[in-house]
Amino acid sequence: MLARQQHSDHSGHSDSQDWAQRLREVPDLLVAAELSLRPLAKGDVPVTDADARRIVGDACDMLHVASARVLDLMRRVPEWAPPEPAPSADGDQRDPPSTRVR
Numbered sequence: 843m844l845a846r847q848q849h850s851d852h853s854g855h856s857d858s859q860d861w862a863q864r865l866r867e868v869p870d871l872l873v874a875a876e877l878s879l880r881p882l883a884k885g886d887v888p889v890t891d892a893d894a895r896r897i898v899g900d901a902c903d904m905l906h907v908a909s910a911r912v913l914d915l916m917r918r919v920p921e922w923a924p925p926e927p928a929p930s931a932d933g934d935q936r937d938p939p940s941t942r943v944r
Contacts, residue, residue, distance in 0.1 A: 861918065864911045871908040875901040 879901045881887045882894060889897065916922045 875904040
């Protein structure tokens with residue numbers, strides 16, 4: 843979904859311009875997800891079960907794209923990269939459940 847470019851493409855856009863644009867779209871994605879879920883959560887609009895699943899699914903897709911874009915940026919900017927998890931006593935190096943991204 844988020845194809846990475848290594849160099850400038852034929853349109854003259856660099857990789858940094860590409861991910862900067864994707865990052866600028868994150869607030870719009872978050873607001874769109876919230877606005878689509880709010881009426882459903884408040885019970886303001888009558889919807890069928892199928893409509894509710896579609897609305898929630900679409901909002902989840904938007905949240906996934908937004909979080910993937912933020913994580914992509916964090917990996918590109920060394921100062922923002924998340925620290926490597928410390929090994930636990932049993933050698934498990936996974937993040938604690940509270941910090942895992944699903």
